[in-house]
Amino acid sequence: MTNVNIKVKELRGNTLPALTWNWMNVNDVKIDLQNKQKIPYTAMQGVGKIDQELKQTFYDLDHGISEEVMLMNDEQCNLANHWRISDSEPIEVRLPQSAGNPLLVDQNQIVVPPLQKGTIVLYNYSEDDSRVERNSTILVDVKNDAAVNVVLIQRLNEKSVSNVSIVARVGDGARLNLATVELGAGNTVFHYMVDMEGFGAESHVKTAYLGSGNNHLDLFYHVRHIGEECISDIQVNGALMDHAVKKFRGTIDFVEGCSGSDGNEEEYTILLDDTVRSIAVPLLLAHEDDIVGNHAASAGQIDDEQLFYLMSRGLSRKESEGLIVESRMTPTFDQIPNEELRLDLRKEVHARILRR
Amino acid sequence: MSNLISNLTSDQNVKQQDTKRILAKKAAEREVLKENRRKERAEKLKERTYVEEFDRGVYDIKNPNTYEIMLKKGLNEEIVREISSIKNEPDWMLEKRLAALKIYHKLKNPNWGPDLSELNMDEIATYIRPKAQMESNWQEVPDEIRRTFELLGIPEAELDYLSGVGAQYDSEVVYHNMKDYLALQGVVYTDFESAVEQYPEIIQEYFGTCLKPNLHRYSALHYAVWSGGSYVYVPEGVHVDIPLQSYFRMNAPGAGQFEHTLIIVEKGGSLHFIEGCSAPRYNTINLHAGGVELFVKEGAKLRYSTIENWSRNMYNLNSKRAIVEKDGVIEWISGSFGSRVSMLYPASILIGEGARSEFTGITFAGAGQTLDTGAQVVHKAPHTYSTVETKSISKGGGKAIYRSLVQVDEGAYGCKSNTDCQSLMLDAQSRGDTIPTIILKNDDVDFGHEAKIGRIDDQAIFYLMSRGLSEEDAKAMIVRGFAEPVAKELPLEYAVEMNELINLELKGAIG
Numbered sequence: 001m002t003n004v005n006i007k008v009k010e011l012r013g014n015t016l017p018a019l020t021w022n023w024m025n026v027n028d029v030k031i032d033l034q035n036k037q038k039i040p041y042t043a044m045q046g047v048g049k050i051d052q053e054l055k056q057t058f059y060d061l062d063h064g065i066s067e068e069v070m071l072m073n074d075e076q077c078n079l080a081n082h083w084r085i086s087d088s089e090p091i092e093v094r095l096p097q098s099a100g101n102p103l104l105v106d107q108n109q110i111v112v113p114p115l116q117k118g119t120i121v122l123y124n125y126s127e128d129d130s131r132v133e134r135n136s137t138i139l140v141d142v143k144n145d146a147a148v149n150v151v152l153i154q155r156l157n158e159k160s161v162s163n164v165s166i167v168a169r170v171g172d173g174a175r176l177n178l179a180t181v182e183l184g185a186g187n188t189v190f191h192y193m194v195d196m197e198g199f200g201a202e203s204h205v206k207t208a209y210l211g212s213g214n215n216h217l218d219l220f221y222h223v224r225h226i227g228e229e230c231i232s233d234i235q236v237n238g239a240l241m242d243h244a245v246k247k248f249r250g251t252i253d254f255v256e257g258c259s260g261s262d263g264n265e266e267e268y269t270i271l272l273d274d275t276v277r278s279i280a281v282p283l284l285l286a287h288e289d290d291i292v293g294n295h296a297a298s299a300g301q302i303d304d305e306q307l308f309y310l311m312s313r314g315l316s317r318k319e320s321e322g323l324i325v326e327s328r329m330t331p332t333f334d335q336i337p338n339e340e341l342r343l344d345l346r347k348e349v350h351a352r353i354l355r356r
Numbered sequence: 357m358s359n360l361i362s363n364l365t366s367d368q369n370v371k372q373q374d375t376k377r378i379l380a381k382k383a384a385e386r387e388v389l390k391e392n393r394r395k396e397r398a399e400k401l402k403e404r405t406y407v408e409e410f411d412r413g414v415y416d417i418k419n420p421n422t423y424e425i426m427l428k429k430g431l432n433e434e435i436v437r438e439i440s441s442i443k444n445e446p447d448w449m450l451e452k453r454l455a456a457l458k459i460y461h462k463l464k465n466p467n468w469g470p471d472l473s474e475l476n477m478d479e480i481a482t483y484i485r486p487k488a489q490m491e492s493n494w495q496e497v498p499d500e501i502r503r504t505f506e507l508l509g510i511p512e513a514e515l516d517y518l519s520g521v522g523a524q525y526d527s528e529v530v531y532h533n534m535k536d537y538l539a540l541q542g543v544v545y546t547d548f549e550s551a552v553e554q555y556p557e558i559i560q561e562y563f564g565t566c567l568k569p570n571l572h573r574y575s576a577l578h579y580a581v582w583s584g585g586s587y588v589y590v591p592e593g594v595h596v597d598i599p600l601q602s603y604f605r606m607n608a609p610g611a612g613q614f615e616h617t618l619i620i621v622e623k624g625g626s627l628h629f630i631e632g633c634s635a636p637r638y639n640t641i642n643l644h645a646g647g648v649e650l651f652v653k654e655g656a657k658l659r660y661s662t663i664e665n666w667s668r669n670m671y672n673l674n675s676k677r678a679i680v681e682k683d684g685v686i687e688w689i690s691g692s693f694g695s696r697v698s699m700l701y702p703a704s705i706l707i708g709e710g711a712r713s714e715f716t717g718i719t720f721a722g723a724g725q726t727l728d729t730g731a732q733v734v735h736k737a738p739h740t741y742s743t744v745e746t747k748s749i750s751k752g753g754g755k756a757i758y759r760s761l762v763q764v765d766e767g768a769y770g771c772k773s774n775t776d777c778q779s780l781m782l783d784a785q786s787r788g789d790t791i792p793t794i795i796l797k798n799d800d801v802d803f804g805h806e807a808k809i810g811r812i813d814d815q816a817i818f819y820l821m822s823r824g825l826s827e828e829d830a831k832a833m834i835v836r837g838f839a840e841p842v843a844k845e846l847p848l849e850y851a852v853e854m855n856e857l858i859n860l861e862l863k864g865a866i867g
Contacts (some may be wrong), residue, residue, distance in 0.1 A: 019468030020759060020791050027468070114379050145382055172386055199390055228395060240799075256784065260397055270732050271799030273768070280794040284809045289781035290397055293809040297794060 010301030012161075013066030014191055014220040017251050018283060026247065026281050028193060029218040032187045033067055035095040035103045035133050041078040043096050058139045062111050062193040062222075064165025074136050079106040085118035085148055087145040093120070097134065097156065098127035102193040108138045112146040112174075119337055120148070124162070125155040126184065132160045140168035140176060144198060148173040152336050153345070158213050167192040172198035172227070178188070179335035182209040182217060182238075183348060193222040196230040196258075207236040208329035210349055211244030211276070212356075221250040221265070225258035225291070234265040237328040240276035241356055243336040252293055259290040269299040270325055272356070389456075415574075425485040429610065431477045432445075433457060436580050439483045443549055443583070453827060456569040456579030463573040469759070470697045470726040475671050480643050481611045482581040486525045488786055493533075501525050504605060522547060522602040524584045524615055532586075538596060543777075544589035546601055548616050551587035558589070562618060566649040566705075567677040574673040574699075578614050578647040585615035585646070590625040598627040599661075604646070606670075612643040619649070621656040628659040633666055633694075642670045642721075650678035652686050654708065659687040661845070663854060666694035668724060672848075674700050682708030689845045690717040691854055692729050701759060703732035706740035713742040718842040720858065721754030721786070730760040735771045744775040747838055751782035757789045762803070769800035779809040 011031035017028045060232055064070050083091060097104055110120055124134060134156070154162050162185040170176050182188050194203045203223055211217050223232045234250050252263035269278045282295040302324050310320035326349050336342045371393050428433055436457050455606040461659035497505075505523050522545070524529040529547035538545070552559050557647060569579040586602045593713045606613050633644070644666060651656070652658045658678070666672055672695040677684045688702050704713035717729040733742040758777050763799060779788035790807045812834050820830035836843075839858055843851040 007863060018789060018791055020793060021468070021761065022466075024761065024793055024795065026793055026795075115375060115382075144379065173382070199386060226389065259784075260393065269796075271796070271801070274766075274798040274800060275800055276796075278794075278796040280792075280805070282790075282792060282805070282807070284779075284788075284790040286779065286781060286788045286809050289784050289786060289811050291810050293807075295790070295805075295807045297792075297805040298803060299794075299796055301799055 007089060008116070008124075011066065011068055013069055013216050014189060014218055014249065016281065016283070017068070017193070017222055017253060018247060020281070025187065026249065026279060029189060029247065031065060031163060031189060032131060033069065033072060033135055033163060036076075037103070039103055041104050041106075042102055043101050044079060045091070046080045048084070050080045050082055050107060054109060054111070054139065054141065055107075058167045058169070061169065061195060062167045064137055064167060064193070065163055065189055065191045069135060069163060069165070072135065073107065073135050073301070076105040076135070077107050078128060079104065082109040083105065083111065083120060084219050085110060085112045085120060086116045086263045088118060090119035090121060092194045093122050095124040096123060096127045097124065097132040097160070099130040102130065102132045104132070104134045104136070106134075106136045110138065110148065110150065112140075112142045112148045114143040115145050117147045118149070119151070121151040121279040121336065121338065123153045123341070125153075126157040126160060126246070127219075129159070132156060132166070134160075134162050135221060136164045138164065138166045141165065142168065142170045142174040142176050143169040145173045145294060146171070147177070149177045149179070149335060151179045151183045153183075153336070153341070154185060154188065155183045155348070158215065160185045160187045161187045163189045166193070168194040168203070170194060170198060170201040170301045172195045173200050174198055175202040176204070177335065178203070178205045178206045179332050181329075181345060182207065182219070183345065186213070186215055188215070189215045189220075190218065191220045191304065193224070194232075195224050196227055196232065198227045199229060201227050201230045203230075203232040205234045206239070206332040206335060207237070209236070209238035209246065210325070210352060211238065211240045211246050212242045212352055213244065215244045217244070217246045217249075219246070219248050222253065223251065223263060224253045224255055225257045225261040225263060226315065228258060229260040230258055235331065236267045238302075239272055239325040239328070239353075240278055241272040243275050243352070245277040245279070247279045247281070248297070249281040249283075250295075251285060251294070254288045254291045254293060256287040258288050259331065261288070261291045263291070263293045265295040267297040268328065270328065271299055271301055272353070318354050318356065322350040325353055326350055341346035357462050363365040379405045413568050415808065424550070425483070426481055426608070427483040429481045431457075431460075431480075431482060431577070431581070435482060438582060439581055442483070442485070445552065447555065449552060452564060452569075453580050456576045459570050460573060460576035460580055463576055465573060469699055469728050469757075472671070472697065474639060475643060477577075479610060479641065481608070482612050482614065483583055484608045487530050497523075497531050505531070505603065517732050518750070521600070524602065524604045524613075529584050529586075534600070541594050542591040543594060543596060544587065548582075548585040548587050548618065551618070555587070555589075558620070559587070562620065562649065562651060566651060567647050567675055571675060574645045575647065575675045578616070578645045578675065580581040581617045582614045584613070585617045587617075588627065588629065590621045590627050592622040593624045595625065598629045601630040601632065601634045603867055605643060605667075606644070610640040610642065612645065614737070615646045617646065617648045619658065620651045620837055621653060621658045623653045624655045625653075626657040628661070631660070631662045632661070633664045640669060641696075642667075644670055644672045644674060646674045648674070648676035650676075650686065652678060652680045652684040654681045655683045656681075657685040657687075657697040659689065660702075661689040663691045664694055664845050668694065668696050670695040672698040672700060676700070676702040677705065678703070678713075679705045679707060680713060683710040684708060685712045686714070687845075688713075688717070689730065689842065690715070690729070690808045691842060692717070692719045695727070696725060697727055698727045699732045700728075701732050703734070704742065705734050705736060706742065707736045709737045709739050711737060712738045715742075715744045716842050716845050717746040717754050718839050719746070719748045719758070721748070721750040721756040723752035723754055726755040726757070728757040728759055730758050731764070733773065734761075735764040735768045735773065738768055739770040740768060741771065742773045743775070746777040747842065747843055748777070748779040749782065749835065749838070750779070750786035750788050752862050753785040755787040755789070757791065758807075759791045761793045761795070761806070763795040764797060764801050764803070766797045769798055771800075773800045773804070775805040777806075778838070780835065781809070781811060
């Protein structure tokens with residue numbers, strides 16, 4: 001066991017591409033990674049061999065959550081995976097954590113060769129109630145005319161910390177579908193950055209989250225339209241209860257030359273308790289006129305009429321609330337190929353709302 | 357065995373060649389598609405011509421820079437003391453100025469927003485007294501200054517549509533007048549220096565409480581060197597039926613204007629206040645860091661309209677803030693057309709149940725301009741309502757940035773807030789950014805936010821052209837229609853002025 005030599009006073013990350021008033025405290029977020037040791041991860045063996053050149057290329061593109069977090073990821077790495085996705089069965093990767101595996105520092109490379117299509121699911125969860133940490137980087141390289149579904153599911157316990165950085169590049173006519181499910185971890189920091197370099201490249205993001213207890217969620221998206229006629233959308237749906245705090249910070253960046261591009265972001269939060277905090281910073285940055293960008297954010301309690309309808313059908317109030325929240329998350333859950341897992345997640349959402 | 361392997365490899369080879377062939381074909385197809393689509397888009401966007409600078413007519417008339425007193429450029433304690441002694445101020449005001457100066461020196465330029473590094477306080481004269489006394493008879497205002505305001509249409513407006521007018525030229529107010537019947541009802545409308553002298557208790561009670569000097573660097577600067585501005589007091593239940601207007605004109609190059617506006621509308625009163633700003637164009641940097649404090653009491657209503665057309669050498673770092681009590685209403689109408697850099701985000705603090713804030717704004721950024729504008733609303737009490745509707749237009753490399761905050765505090769239940777911001781970009785060199793922040797601290801809110809950014813809708817142009825309009829006219833009509841929500845909130849003659857400003861800005865941009 002060796003201590004990794006990283007000296008940082010306070011880790012911060014997920015910095016907005018365009019800053020705003022400092023006092024609002026939305027320009028960046030505090031990163032809570034305490035484990036500075038290099039310890040092995042025993043639940044899984046690495047797949048394939050890390051392509052160092054590719055790693056550097058992506059590192060030049062974006063520093064994920066922050067430079068320091070990337071550096072820690074490099075020095076403490078205890079699981080390295082490299083996948084070449086081809087037309088085949090979906091790949092499902094289970095990443096359990098427990099007292100025996102308190103630290104998961106994984107590096108993942110997902111390369112989709114031209115014309116190939118595929119699905120990969122990364123499922124990270126707690127097996128017991130011990131505090132665990134995760135610091136993950138995921139690089140996705142989607143070559144010309146390829147398509148990939150990347151599904152990330154996170155179900156760590158409330159004491160735990162999850163940090164995930166995804167950096168992606170999408171080529172000509174290629175498509176990246178990302179679905180993320182955030183159901184756990186007391187402190188979640190999520191970072192997604194995509195460069196749509198190709199002509200007609202597409203990025204579609206769907207996120208479902210449920211914040212409860214003292215959960216703190218920071219959901220950061222940075223979608224860059226670089227090629228012509230790129231299409232992107234971000235859909236974030238979730239519910240907050242107890243003392244949960246959620247920060248949604250999404251940016252659609254229209255870089256000069258991305259003529260004919262179309263970008264949308266949509267965020268909808270259901271507020272279940274008066275002690276929750278919901279913060280949204282939906283940015284649109286346009287350096288190109290021949291584009292269309294839209295964003296919409298809304299938040300509120302569950303619609304009375306919907307509740308009334310369900311309750312008039314004989315469901316209890318909480319059952320009805322559970323059903324409505326679950327329905328908002330369905331588009332994201334539908335991206336999960338494994339039906340058993342899908343059902344499992346639905347059940348958990350439902351149960352947590354019932355327990356309220 | 358070796359046969360099998362060679363078969364396999366040849367299979368792989370065939371497969372690889374297939375992939376290569378398909379890819380090459382796809383790439384070739386894509387190149388053709390790309391070219392075709394580019395042509396289609398180019399046709400839609402049509403050739404455009406640009407006019408870099410244009411004659412802004414009356415706004416650009418320069419008077420010779422004559423003055424009675426002009427403090428030397430720069431900022432230090434000595435200068436602040438000098439301003440205070442010229443104004444013959446009470447000690448408490450000087451103390452406030454010096455305290456603010458200390459805050460100014462402590463604070464830095466913001467790390468966000470437009471670049472302010474070109475702004476050097478050593479190059480700016482903070483106080484310039486024109487050769488004029490404050491008059492309430494228009495004919496006694498010195499000819500040259502009077503002519504400038506007359507060309508800007510100020511006294512005419514007074515006769516026809518306004519119940520009172522104030523005119524500030526550089527650092528001092530040169531004219532202030534109000535219709536008699538309002539004075540009889542107890543309405544006070546005066547320049548700020550006179551207010552400090554005549555109503556010391558009220559000013560001491562309210563001054564610097566809504567807009568604090570420590571809010572940001574330029575608010576501190578404002579409190580250190582403020583000069584001029586207006587004070588309005590509307591007593592309980594009095595409705596000021598026609599608008600009051602203050603017009604701020606900066607003539608001197610390399611100067612700053614720091615007027616302070618304080619308006620109190622007592623219980624059940626109402627007022628419409630109009631603020632106009634302009635300056636001729638110089639090659640040196642000018643600074644405008646005014647301060648506006650508005651107090652809207654129970655059930656009162658205040659509409660604050662601004663049409664700002666500073667010249668393109670102006671840094672407009674103005675701060676405006678309103679505190680709204682129970683059932684009070686604040687309505688902001690804000691048009692930003694001029695200046696080189698603007699940072700302007702009028703804030704509404706809703707502290708009483710049922711208070712309401714409505715913000716309607718338009719920003720038009722042309723070549724060389726960075727206009728960072730928006731609004732802030734803080735819901736501090738239950739059942740408070742706010743709407744924000746903004747339009748931004750950028751052309752010729754101009755940057756229009758919409759920045760906003762909507763915050764709903766703990767315990768402020770039953771609040772409603774709706775934001776709608778739209779940006780229109782007229783060419784590829786321009787920039788249009790939207791940077792909103794939404795902070796919700798309780799669950800009983802009804803909140804919506806929508807933003808749209810992009811080019812003029814082709815279908816709308818097509819529709820208008822099918823009705824017999826030329827493409828140019830169709831586009832101009834769409835832009836005017838885009839600005840309509842702001843125009844309709846202004847008194848007619850100001851709406852006309854705004855439309856003219858838009859026409860001026862659009863000249864050469866479209867068609």
